[in-house]
Amino acid sequence: MKDVLGQAIYDHHTKNSHGKLWIHNTYGPKEAMPIDAYFREEDDMPDLEWLALNECRGRVLDVGAGAGSHALQLQERGFEVKAIDISPLAVKVMQERGVKNADTQDIFTYGGEQFDTILLLMNGIGLAGDIKNLNKLLAIFKNMLAKGGQLLFDSSDIAYLYDGNLPADKYYGEITYQYEYKDQKTQWFNWLYIDEHKLTEVALSASFITEVLYEDEFKQYLVRLTTA
Template sequence: MDIYGNALLDFHQSGKADILWLHNSYDEPEEMPIEVFFRGEDDMPEIELKALSLCKGKVLDVGAGVGSHALLLDEKKIDVTAIDISPTAVQIMHERGVKNPQLQDFFQVKEMYDTLLFMMNGIGLTGTLQGFENFLGSAKQILNPKGQLVFDSSDISYLYDDMPMPTNQYFGEISYCYEYKKQKGNWFNWLYIDPTTLQRLSKQHGWNCKIVYVDEQDQYLARLTYP
């Protein structure tokens, strides 16, 4: 069941929705503000606007949600394909006027692109540090020469200020589960990667990594290129 998509659809159709809860593996459930997925350019934080300004050539917006970033790229006449694994999100993208939305899993992509864009910590879909390393290998296969990865993430070590760090896994590996209208979805793995670890793994796998922006909440924007 597309729990996340159901919440998005309610908000899309009526401008309001019940609470979308995000259960996690480290603390109490958190309320996920649905309106954030529908924001326009004026409501986007600087880190996202900076990311969009870096997009060039043929762009793949991965985990595009309801297409807010793709819509802005469309307006700028940038060739963007917006993909998501939620059928409902893709339906909403169509209805919102996104030019090229597709129901697709990133790991099944075969076409070539110049920019791979992952917004709102979309790089988290790699799930684990090992998943991220595997991703660095697969991304090379669908990037044109001089292509780039553009994504934001954050160092979440602060979560463990008052409790011990995990000893059996990287501290940025989290599990989540959506709940909406008393229905729960499946648990899934999500990754937050700190900048130091990112730069180490990028170099190890032959990528050039540049941190191009850091905001006041310790979220950062990274641009990776492959020689």
């Protein structure tokens, strides 16, 4: 897949951003994604992300770390953080911004280390793509957690997109997207949004206990998963 998102992040970092990052979807018109959202300082982060950073403990793995904003905040607080992203250009940006341990990795093939906290923000758990892969991803995370470790991530219930007409052939939170930037497009890719009830069910089947730490009026929520 073309590193379209990584290019947008890199251009913004190098002050060479003259294009919009568009997100195409299968449920409505394309939407512009503000690239500066990946470069937020702590004061610009929503309450959900503040809480997630405050709940981190021990050695932290930041998955899908983007431009490294969360990793940088954790470093400033004295945490040992490893930040990974599948985008080589995003990782380059993280390194140039001062993330001490940033690496280009695919979480589905990454392993060999253990962490006290695995962090996935900005709906990072969505990289599972669908419910089947979420089960696979949770199994991977289970092997990567140190004793007493935790997963911290956010997601949201997107049933409102369907006006009551939920799809019958799949879970309604399984969405397909495509990035576009400067006339370059990725292939279409799957992304997952999962409601609290479904998450609790899937997590339990993987022997995780779900604790909802925060929920807003838009049904976006932050959870902690720990092993049962």
